[in-house]
Structures are given as C-alpha cells and as structure tokens.
Amino acid sequence: MAGRVKKAAPKRKAAGYKMPAPIPTGEVIKDNIFKKEWRIGPSIGVGGFGEIYSACDHTSKAKGSDYPYAIKIEPHENGPLFVEINFYLRNANKDDIAKFMQSKKLTSLGMPTYFGKGTHESKGVTYRYLVMERFGKDVWSLFTEAGKSFQPATVFQLGLQMLDVLEYIHSRGYVHADLKGANMLLGLKKAKNQVYLVDFGLATRLKEDQPFTPDPKSAHNGTIEYTSRDAHLGEPTMRGDLEILGYNMLQWLTGELPWEKSLKQPKTVQSMKEAFMKNVRSSIKDSNVPEALIKFFEYINTMKPKEVPDYKKCRKLFEDYLKTEGKTRNSTLEFSPMKAKSPGKARSPTKAARSRVIAEDSDGSDEESEEPLKVTKQNGEAPKKRGRKPKVVDADTENEVPEKEKVKVTKKIVKRKSSEPAVLVKVKKTKLNPVATPPAKDNHSNIATQTSIEKLRYSPRVNSSRHVSFDSPISEIVGENHKDSRSINSSGDIFDDSFTIKEVKVKKPRRKLLSNEEVVVKRVVRKKVTAVKKPGRSWKDTPTVVNGRSPPK
Structure with missing residues (x-):
C-alpha cells in the first residue's frame, strides 16, 4: 500500500x-x-x-x-x-x-x-x-528612489488624500491603524494622480459606547515606527490614525524619525513618542519642516481619545500651506527629492570683477593666468600655451572664476567699485625675441624674403644668370626697326643674350616667278647657352629686413 x-x-x-x-x-x-x-x-x-x-x-x-x-x-x-x-x-x-x-x-x-x-x-x-x-507603485518605493526625501508640496498633497480616506473609514465606524508608504499605492491609467490606501488587515471597529481602556494583549500593534501612542497601549483610535499620518509626513520631509534606531524595543519607542508629542515644536529641529505640520501635531495633542477629528481644520492647514507653494490638492504629484535650502546664496562675480586681473606679478614669477590672454606674435600666429596650471593667490571660492569663462585683460587698471574681492592671478610675462632668417645652403637662393624682382632674377629652378619671365611675349619678333624702340611688354635684355639673328637665304620652290628678285628673310634662332656655375649667394648679399631689423654683418 x-x-x-x-x-x-x-x-x-x-x-x-x-x-x-x-x-x-x-x-x-x-x-x-x-x-x-x-x-x-x-x-x-x-x-x-x-x-x-x-x-x-x-x-x-x-x-x-x-x-x-x-x-x-x-x-x-x-x-x-x-x-x-x-x-x-x-x-x-x-x-x-x-x-x-x-x-x-x-x-x-x-x-x-x-x-x-x-x-x-x-x-x-x-x-x-x-x-x-490592481494599482501601481507604492509610496515607500517612490520615497526610497527619491533618496528618502519628498518635496513639501507633495507631502501635504498626500496628507490631504489620506485625510479624505480616513474620514470615510471613520464615518463607517472603523480605524485603519496601519498607515504607511507601503500601504499607499498609486492608481493606474486615469487615476495616476490618486493614491489609494490598502491593506485593512489591522482595521478595527470603533468601540463608541465604551470608555478608552488600554489592552496589554494588543499593545504595540501595527508598524512600530508609525504606531500611535494609543495603539502602543492596545487601543487604536481616530486621533491615533491622524498621529500615524503625521509621523509618515514627518519622515517624508526629514528622511527619518527620531526613534528609528530603537525599533527593536517597542517600549523605548513608545516613551520617545510620548516625549516628542509633549513638546513638538522644540523636538522638531529640522528647519525644513513647515509650520503647518507642527500645528497639525499640536492639534492632535488637544484631542481626547474618543473625539472625532475636525477634518475641515486639518484640511485647511494643509491647503493653506499648498497655496503658499503655488499648488492645490489636484496638482500633479511630483515624487522628486526635496530641494535643500542653503543659508545664503553666493553671488557670482560680476563682469567688472572678473575683468580686473593683475597682469604681472612684481617678482616676475613663471606662473600663468587662469584665463587665456590674447597675445599674438608679429607674424599673426598665436603662441602655444606653456607653463604650469593657474594658481589663484586669493583663496575665495565663492568668487572663483570658472575655467571655461574667458577674461579680457585690459591694460588700464580700473579702481574697484564693487564690494566683492578681486581675483588675483599671476600671469606669465611672455617675451618674443625677433627671429633672424637663417643662412641659405650652398647653391640655394633664399626666396623667403626676396622681392618679386629678385625672385625673378635669382630663381633656384635654373642655375643660370638669366631666366625667361612668363609675362614676356616671346612671340614678338624683333626686327630692324625695333632695336631702339621696344614694346612695353617686351624684355629686351633677355633677347640680347639668349637669341641671335641670322640671315639665311631661302630658295623658293620652282614656280612660275614674276621676277628673279631674291628675298632675304630674317629668322630667330635659339642660341645654345652654356650654363656657368656660379657660387651660391649668401643671405648676407640680400638686403633683407627681418622683423624691422637688418641681419648682422
């Protein structure tokens, strides 16, 4: 079997x-x-x-x-x-x-x-x-994702929505007794701006006809960090639900509750809550907590255990605060971290303050400015950046000039009118020495500093004493009548040495001639010129002026 x-x-x-x-x-x-x-x-x-x-x-x-x-x-x-x-x-x-x-x-x-x-x-x-x-994300997940810090407007919007749900539950004769971010879920689709309260596993029916009697068997029920003082005694109440809501709002604003490090000891947490609620104003040391939440806690202290809360008064506290923030209860919920308020905003340096820079230190140190200076060589090229990184003498971090921002250096030092401290920067003094033209190599003409005429006469391409210019019309024929009178575009000195005129008798083909007269035709024949090697010209032979100075002799 x-x-x-x-x-x-x-x-x-x-x-x-x-x-x-x-x-x-x-x-x-x-x-x-x-x-x-x-x-x-x-x-x-x-x-x-x-x-x-x-x-x-x-x-x-x-x-x-x-x-x-x-x-x-x-x-x-x-x-x-x-x-x-x-x-x-x-x-x-x-x-x-x-x-x-x-x-x-x-x-x-x-x-x-x-x-x-x-x-x-x-x-x-x-x-x-x-x-x-089915609902969306819970508020606790959104809270942790935002670095455990909500914007105050979001906190009071959530508070208003939870007040509405609590009023409905209390009107039905129940208390929730377990409000927390994990039990608040965002709606889906059209209800994305509405938060729903779920998990009624600890919901308790109110004992309206009976006096407030602590029950040790039910003591400390709920989530210990938010449990109300009445629930610590074993008797959940309507004012206890408001108190739990207040603890959640305080945590959303400050990031943690004062008793979070003692959660394993319920009685210690209970005594800490009692001390906190006795003097809320002095217990809340965080300046980011608005006055509206402090007044909300103070109102809870005035309530009796069985008293029905004044929901209108609580709503007005929350709504008035939202008005100061330019929000309403129907504004879009923003679950982003709370913006930290700095004690004083540091003013950025003005344009005039940034432009006042001492151009040169008295000791002539080799340190450069934090900002690039507009310095150019005589030939128009910008010098390369050299030297170490900038070193600011005056350690004033609030008025420190950003690296990316360019500073125009003026020659005149203007007297300061602003109360802000000027930025003292050491600047490297750049000296540019004139660079002389280097001597040419053997058989090499220095054409870097030659004029157009000199380039024509001393070209490195042909190692001869003469060179034909391309702008000279070599097609022009020089005749007998052109020895003394030359054309404007002709180059006589070129034709004198490079060409010769020969008289050649040319016999015409046998044809029927009208006369036996012989014709003399002058032809232009190219003369063979033997290249004569001459010693290379030195750079000293050329009257060159470099950077406003003549080369040394």
Whole structure:
C-alpha cells in the first residue's frame, strides 16, 4: 500500500502567521459567489500575511502588465485577510463611496473596491483570497528612489488624500491603524494622480459606547515606527490614525524619525513618542519642516481619545500651506527629492570683477593666468600655451572664476567699485625675441624674403644668370626697326643674350616667278647657352629686413 502523501506545509512567519506556498502561474480560481473564474498571473508582491498576484478573467488573453486585477492569497487559518474581507464587504461598496464623494465634493477618493472573494485549494492546502483592483507603485518605493526625501508640496498633497480616506473609514465606524508608504499605492491609467490606501488587515471597529481602556494583549500593534501612542497601549483610535499620518509626513520631509534606531524595543519607542508629542515644536529641529505640520501635531495633542477629528481644520492647514507653494490638492504629484535650502546664496562675480586681473606679478614669477590672454606674435600666429596650471593667490571660492569663462585683460587698471574681492592671478610675462632668417645652403637662393624682382632674377629652378619671365611675349619678333624702340611688354635684355639673328637665304620652290628678285628673310634662332656655375649667394648679399631689423654683418 502506497504511503500517505504529505501536504505542502506553508512557511510560518515570526509573528505566528503562515505564508502561502507559491501558486503556479495560469492556475484558475473559481468564485462561487460572483460566479466568475480568475486566472493567476505573475506575483507582484508579498504582504505581511500573504502573497499578492496579478490576475485577469479566465476568458481574457491578458499578458504581462495587462492583468487588471490583483488577488491577495493567504492560508485559510490566517486571520488578517479574513478581517480585511469583512471590512471590504461592509465598507467598499461602490454606491457608498460615490455618496461620500458627492457629499464632500470630491472628484476622486483613495478607497479601493473589491471584485470577488472566496476559498481556493491548491496542492492539498486551502487558501482564502480577495480580488481587488490592481494599482501601481507604492509610496515607500517612490520615497526610497527619491533618496528618502519628498518635496513639501507633495507631502501635504498626500496628507490631504489620506485625510479624505480616513474620514470615510471613520464615518463607517472603523480605524485603519496601519498607515504607511507601503500601504499607499498609486492608481493606474486615469487615476495616476490618486493614491489609494490598502491593506485593512489591522482595521478595527470603533468601540463608541465604551470608555478608552488600554489592552496589554494588543499593545504595540501595527508598524512600530508609525504606531500611535494609543495603539502602543492596545487601543487604536481616530486621533491615533491622524498621529500615524503625521509621523509618515514627518519622515517624508526629514528622511527619518527620531526613534528609528530603537525599533527593536517597542517600549523605548513608545516613551520617545510620548516625549516628542509633549513638546513638538522644540523636538522638531529640522528647519525644513513647515509650520503647518507642527500645528497639525499640536492639534492632535488637544484631542481626547474618543473625539472625532475636525477634518475641515486639518484640511485647511494643509491647503493653506499648498497655496503658499503655488499648488492645490489636484496638482500633479511630483515624487522628486526635496530641494535643500542653503543659508545664503553666493553671488557670482560680476563682469567688472572678473575683468580686473593683475597682469604681472612684481617678482616676475613663471606662473600663468587662469584665463587665456590674447597675445599674438608679429607674424599673426598665436603662441602655444606653456607653463604650469593657474594658481589663484586669493583663496575665495565663492568668487572663483570658472575655467571655461574667458577674461579680457585690459591694460588700464580700473579702481574697484564693487564690494566683492578681486581675483588675483599671476600671469606669465611672455617675451618674443625677433627671429633672424637663417643662412641659405650652398647653391640655394633664399626666396623667403626676396622681392618679386629678385625672385625673378635669382630663381633656384635654373642655375643660370638669366631666366625667361612668363609675362614676356616671346612671340614678338624683333626686327630692324625695333632695336631702339621696344614694346612695353617686351624684355629686351633677355633677347640680347639668349637669341641671335641670322640671315639665311631661302630658295623658293620652282614656280612660275614674276621676277628673279631674291628675298632675304630674317629668322630667330635659339642660341645654345652654356650654363656657368656660379657660387651660391649668401643671405648676407640680400638686403633683407627681418622683423624691422637688418641681419648682422
């Protein structure tokens, strides 16, 4: 006989509640009350007493982030989800929420609704589940992403939204008792600017007809850093919900609460909260905390344990502060870090102050200016940057001139009119010595400093004493009548040496001649010129002027 199959035992948390075993994706949950079937999607989080999965209708083809619902699942023997389901059944009716919004003239309310509930069995284990609308990121995740610091306007906008939800819950005869960023979720699609309060596992029904009596068995219930003084005594109250909200807002503004280092000792945390609330104004040392939050804490101190809060007064405190910031309760929520306020803004140096730079130090040091100076050589080329990095003598960091900003140095030193200290910079004094033209090599004419006429006479291309200029019309024929009178464009000196005139008798072909007269034709014949090597010219033979000075003899 086969052995008995053991059931998969869920993991047990330290608080005594069992955590559910993972449920495979794609498993179908049947709702016998609403006659619906839900298909489990990927897990989207783990709560204090169970796991939360994305879900959709079994007939739909949802994938990834298209799952429009969230299913919270816990082992059947756990108690918190049972409390939450009963709270939703009594207080999450759509009609009741709509009536409250209409009476308060609200366009949205952060009170979630539910779509189904029941029990489900998987691998021999019975679970209890609750189907709700799916939401986006929680405020705590946004808070940590922003470096644990929200802008004050965002903090008071969140405070106003939570006040509306608390007023609705209190009007139904319940307190939440566990407000925190992890239980505040952003809406999706059209409700992106609305935060919803979830997780009613610690929601407690008010004992309106009974006096305030501490219960040691329920002492310190909730999340210890935000638990109210009444909840530390074991009796959650409406004023306790406001106190918890105030602690959250204080943490969003300052980054941490005064008692966060003692969370393992609930009684120590309780005594620290008592001392804090006795004198809130002196306990809050952070200057970034607005007066509106201090007055909110002071109002909570005036309340009696069973007193119904004055929500209008609290709203007015928050709304008045938002007006000073140019915001309203319906402004877009911005979850960016809080801008740190500096005690005094350092003024940037003015244009006149930046331009006043001492051009040269008296000791003639070899240090350069922080900014580039406009210095050019005589031939128009800018000198290369040399030397060490700039060294500022006056250590005034507030008026330090940025590196990228260019400073124009003026020759005249203007008297300072500004009260700001001038920037004293050591500048390297650049001396430019005239550079003489180097001597030419053998058989090489220095054409760098020659005039156009000299270049013509002493060209390195032909090693001869004469050179034909390209602007001379060599096609012009020099005749007998042109010996004394020359054309303007002709070059007589070239033709005298380089060419000779020969008289050659040319016999015409035998033709029928009209006469026996002989004709003398003059031809221009090129004369062979033997190149004569001459010694190379020295640079001293050329009357060259370099940089306004003649070369040494």
